[in-house]
Amino acid sequence: xxxxxxxxxxxxxxxxxxxxxxxxxxxxxxxxxxxxxxxxxxxxxxxxxxxxxxxxxxxxxxxxxxxxxxxxxxxxxxxxxxxxxxxxxxxxxxxxxxxxxxxxxxxxxxxxxxxxxxxxxxxxxxxxxxxxxxxxxxxxxxxxxxxxxxxxxxxxxxxxxxxxxxxxxxxxxxxxxxxxxxxx
Numbered sequence: 780x781x782x783x784x785x786x787x788x789x790x791x792x793x794x795x796x797x798x799x800x801x802x803x804x805x806x807x808x809x810x811x812x813x814x815x816x817x818x819x820x821x822x823x824x825x826x827x828x829x830x831x832x833x834x835x836x837x838x839x840x841x842x843x844x845x846x847x848x849x850x851x852x853x854x855x856x857x858x859x860x861x862x863x864x865x866x867x868x869x870x871x872x873x874x875x876x877x878x879x880x881x882x883x884x885x886x887x888x889x890x891x892x893x894x895x896x897x898x899x900x901x902x903x904x905x906x907x908x909x910x911x912x913x914x915x916x917x918x919x920x921x922x923x924x925x926x927x928x929x930x931x932x933x934x935x936x937x938x939x940x941x942x943x944x945x946x947x948x949x950x951x952x953x954x955x956x957x958x959x960x961x962x963x
Contacts, residue, residue, distance in 0.1 A: 782807075783815050787824060790834035797830055848874035850881045851921055859896040861906070866890045875920035876911065876927055877955065884956045895927040898937070902929065910934040911951045915943030925951055 782805055789796060789804070801812045816832050819825045826833050846855040853874045860872040861879035866889065873879040876895055883893070893906035910931045914923040915938065924943070928934035934945040946954065 783819055786812075786815055786819065786832070787834070790825060790832065793834075795831045795833045798832060801832065846872060848872075848878050850874075850878035853920070857920075859901060859903070862894045864892040864894070876906075876925035876951075877921040877923065879906070880925060880952050880955045883952060897929040897933075898926050899928065899933055904929045907948045909948065911946050911948070912938045912941070912943040913946050913951050913954060915941040917941045917943075923955070925955065 785805070786801060789801070798809050798812050798816070801816075802809045805812065816825060816827065820827060824835055826835050846860075847853065848855055849871060850873055855872055855874050857874070860874060861876050863871045863873070863879065863882055863886065865871065865886075871882060871886075873882050879893065879895070883891070894903050895906040895909055896902065897904055897909075904927065906927070909927045909929065910933075912924070912926045912928070912934050915926060917926065917937075918924045919926065926934075926937065926943075928937065931945060937943075938945050
C-alpha cells in the first residue's frame with residue numbers, strides 16, 4: 780500500500796493527526812509528509828488546520844433528479860418549464876407548452892392556474908393571457924410547436940419569420956386537443 784493510501788487509512792480511523800506523528804509513523808521527514816498531504820489536499824481528500832491533517836469525509840452527492848414530462852416523458856431541461864398550479868398548491872411541470880396544453884386536457888375538470896414564460900424576454904406570464912404561435916417551423920420541443928408570447932405583436936412578428944398561427948389560449952387548447960384526439 781502506498782504511503783498516501785496509508786495516510787488516508789489512518790485518518791479514516793483517527794479523523795485527525797499531526798504531520799510530526801505521520802513523519803514518525805512512516806519514518807520519513809516532515810517535508811516528505813507535507814508533499815503527500817499537499818497532493819491529498821489538492822485531491823480534496825484531506826484538509827489542514829493549525830498543524831493538523833484532518834480527514835475530509837466524502838461529500839454526499841445529492842441524487843440528481845431528472846424531472847420528466849408527465850405527458851411525453853422527455854427530461855424537463857428548460858430553466859422555465861410550463862407550470863400548472865393545482866388548487867391544492869401542487870405544481871405540475873411539463874417539458875413545453877405543447878405538453879402543458881395536453882395536461883390541461885387531463886385536468887379539465889379541475890380548477891388550475893398556469894404559468895409560462897415569454898419566448899423573447901423569459902418573463903413569467905399567466906398562460907391563460909398569453910398569445911401563442913402554433914405550428915411554426917421552430918420546434919423547441921414537442922410538435923406541433925406552441926410558443927408563448929406576452930403580447931400579440933411579438934407573436935405576429937415571430938409568425939412572419941417562422942410561420943404558424945397566432946392564437947390565444949382557448950384556440951390552442953381546442954386545436955391541439957382536437958388534433959391529438961383525431962390522430963390517435
